[in-house]
Amino acid sequence: xxxxxxxxxxxxxxxxxxxxxxxxxxxxxxxxxxxxxxxxxxxxxxxxxxxxxxxxxxxxxxxxxxxxxxxxxxxxxxxxxxxxxxxxxxxxxxxxxxxxxxxxxxxxxxxxxxxxxxxxxxxxxxxxxxxxxxxxxxxxxxxxxxxxxxxxxxxxxxxxxxxxxxxxxxxxxxxxxxxxxxxxxxxxxxxxxxxxxxxxxxxxxxxxxxxxxxxxxxxxxx
Numbered sequence: 001x002x003x004x005x006x007x008x009x010x011x012x013x014x015x016x017x018x019x020x021x022x023x024x025x026x027x028x029x030x031x032x033x034x035x036x037x038x039x040x041x042x043x044x045x046x047x048x049x050x051x052x053x054x055x056x057x058x059x060x061x062x063x064x065x066x067x068x069x070x071x072x073x074x075x076x077x078x079x080x081x082x083x084x085x086x087x088x089x090x091x092x093x094x095x096x097x098x099x100x101x102x103x104x105x106x107x108x109x110x111x112x113x114x115x116x117x118x119x120x121x122x123x124x125x126x127x128x129x130x131x132x133x134x135x136x137x138x139x140x141x142x143x144x145x146x147x148x149x150x151x152x153x154x155x156x157x158x159x160x161x162x163x164x165x166x167x168x169x170x171x172x173x174x175x176x177x178x179x180x181x182x183x184x185x186x187x188x189x190x191x192x193x194x195x196x197x198x199x200x201x202x203x204x205x206x207x208x209x210x211x212x213x214x215x216x217x218x219x220x221x222x
Contacts, residue, residue: 001025002065006051006081007072008035011097015071016041029060052080054088062089070096075103079111086112104141116141136213139201147173147203152216154198160216161198166190171211174204 001024005012008030016026026044029051030036038046049056051072062068068085070078078096085091096111098104098118107116117140140149154160160168165176165188179186180199186192194200202212 001067002061003027003067003069004029004060004062004065004085005069005071006078007070007097008037008046009071009073011073012069012071013037013040015069016044020044027060027065029056052077052084054084057081057084057089062091065089065091067091067093067095070094072097073099075099075106079106079113082107082112084112136209136216138209146205148206148209149177150202150204150209150212152200152202152212154194154196154200154216156196158196158216160194161196163194164190165192165194169215171204171208171215174202174208174212177201177203 003019003024004027005016006029008016008028012028012030016028019026020041020043026041027047028041028044029047029049031048031050033048036046036048038044047056047060049059051057051060051070062085068081068091070081070085072078072081075098078098082094082096085094093114094112095115095117096107096113098107098116101118104116104118107113136150136152138148138150141147165179168176170176176188178201179188179192179194180201181195181197200216202208204212
């Protein structure tokens, strides 16, 4: 897979290293000479230029790439890059970094964004998970489908423990995609029995989240 990363600061370089290590072809695009450091990710291709300019994006090979990641520290720049990638180069998948939570509502398909990754939201979600908050945690939002990846842990005494995954009273537009049990990731087949402490990962829209909370606390609606 050919991935173009716009923004080669600490975040962009880290993403590039991870993708290179698993065998992807990576291009890092950076406009600041001080961040232009090809030796930091030697296996990647590098371009020094402004990703908000169409000519620079052409030079970076966006017409042939599979994914664009707008990873700069400026939300305005990330939106412009996303829009150009989608409208001018028809990139199949555009991922954009959200730096300011107040701007998160802008990062949708009207700006060419398929997946918005909010660093503050992800950090908050990890803190909630780490301190054991017994509530639904939104991990990621997929804007094109208006779906969220959410997690909730079965608390002690949950009536869902002992039930099979196929027996869950899921709301519409909702799917149970994985069960995390200790160090094990379980594909939730219909006969998989749930246990206290299981972390359930769902894809769901906004309207379904309250129903998921209620389902975990009181699955029979009584």
